[in-house]
Amino acid sequence: MRTTITDVARHAGVSPSTVSHVLSGNRTISPETRARVQRSIRALNYRAHAGARSLRAGQTDVVGLVVPLQTCYYQRVLMPYVYGVTEAARAHGWNVMLLTATDGKAEIERAVYSNMVDGLVLMEVQLHDERVPLVAGLGRPAVLLGMPADPAGLAYVDFDFEAAANLCVEHLVGLGHRAIGFVGGPQSLYDSEISFALRTQTSVAARLSEHGLEFHGVAAEPNPAGVQLALRSLLDQTPELTGLIVKNEWSVDLIVDALNQLGRKVPRDTSVVVIAGQEVASQVSPALTYVRIPAEELGRAAVELLSTSSGDAPREGVLVPPELVRRGSDAPLVPAQSRS
Amino acid sequence: MRTTITDVARHAGVSPSTVSHVLSGNRTISPETRARVQRSIRALNYRAHAGARSLRAGQTDVVGLVVPLQTCYYQRVLMPYVYGVTEAARAHGWNVMLLTATDGKAEIERAVYSNMVDGLVLMEVQLHDERVPLVAGLGRPAVLLGMPADPAGLAYVDFDFEAAANLCVEHLVGLGHRAIGFVGGPQSLYDSEISFALRTQTSVAARLSEHGLEFHGVAAEPNPAGVQLALRSLLDQTPELTGLIVKNEWSVDLIVDALNQLGRKVPRDTSVVVIAGQEVASQVSPALTYVRIPAEELGRAAVELLSTSSGDAPREGVLVPPELVRRGSDAPLVPAQSRS
DNA sequence: GTGAAAGCGCTAACAA
């Protein structure tokens, strides 16, 4: 049998409402009574029934985390976001329910309409994401972890991939490079219009063009063969490339190898700058110059924003600015004829 | 205002109990009434209030997934398990609540005693895990995703790491290798007695000893420097090694490189066999001979086991047998003097 | 085949 608030009340010799108020703290209780009740709570190991509480209070203290897990190979990138979200949620006294929306909208609707969650955090937001208008119409606090083309009045948090792309271009151009290539994620990311993938690529192209430079990009599938294929095709078509911007979590540990196999030394022949999460970038040897995606912080920020979005005012987005860390895979351009 | 069962009843011109029975299906309802009610449900977009239902029914249809996320660098390995668990849970009509037990037992107790979850799946089980006796005493269905020293009557699912270790040893011995080294996970895994880490290492040592061979093992920290350091120290102490068994998710993509840098070609000088999840092993170039850890299947199996553990009978464990896949990083031993 | 009504455990408005 469950321990109920009535059990505690009986044990402490008070009424249930007194116990309730000791718990919630919104009534002045005499110190003695409070102490006695708390002792009983401890003694009986009492916890309020979450269902009853949510029925009565109309809120659950649960955040729904919507993660489309079907993109299997993307999983290793997702975990730090999840971690950030759950940590921040706990700090607010909230629990996290995993909504792996393979059926897309249905699961979200169910969770909200059946009052299982108070609010939502959406991960893996696409540029044109059908979940965004759906969630916007739900009338619940919701935060997008990723920037869509139209946030529909929802708050969002994202890494500033445009600025990151620009930073990479400026860095390489500043080192004298004029022929700069781009290695992007798997084609499927672009097909499904995953927000960051498109934004990064577009910005690289735009900023190169501002410098009067051409854009040379490839998509690389998430495996060794795919990366090698992509690199080869890129360098076959444009052998004069001396700078490489890489936004592809799966190629990071392969890129230097692949370049070596194509007869290019890093950074002597080719400078490489990577945009990636820390856990990816820091695994690699030799250390790569990179722009870190602060996944965990982004997850945290999403929950913080959620805690603010109870109001009805349409919320704006937050873009976290990038920072470039030099780690030795980049070097000033040396004219070909003067190389040792 | 929420849509309630009473709203639906009114809309359909029946009583709430009729609606309830249409939903649950445990009463014979005339086809016309059923159709009318279902139309109303559809029309009003009705979903039962999860809290009310759990209050009344005494169950939540929620599974608590206990993931100690604090071991940050371990995150990339965890996701496939999470995926398997959530998929299988959905198939049972269950939701998944993420319990990132940084405070260990407190969060588990809270979730159970406040009736937020019907059952538990524990990940990252340690050999002597304080959560195991705790959960065993909770009287709720629970499954361990990992084998502890004493399951305390709880069901568990795990990969058969002993068998995997044996398989690796036998394979290398079968190829003629007599000096075989072992590269294990970070020291912290052994310190916290993470079950699989200890079991693997112990089994490798035991099986080697059965063949009259010595055990030479190192722990490697999860970064390039750590792996190189570990390998160097291993090969400094035992330069005659020609076979290497690797159970370290972070070194997989570094091991061949590191061996090259130490002047050893794979598989000519050194044969390498890896125990790792697919998403790790398949990312590497050149392809490594490996024993795949079927993380997703293990997650699924845990939930299946949970669906069976409603009974009170103490449950037994399931060990999933390993399989070795040859991919080219191993070769028969060639005596040193006959090498080209 | 269907309806009325009690009660799951909790909170808060109302009483004292």
Place this chain on the structure above:
DNA sequence: TTGTTAGCGCTTTCAC
């Protein structure tokens, strides 16, 4: 400062 009580939305026994 504390107790009494109604009712959140649902299921299910009991009655018809």
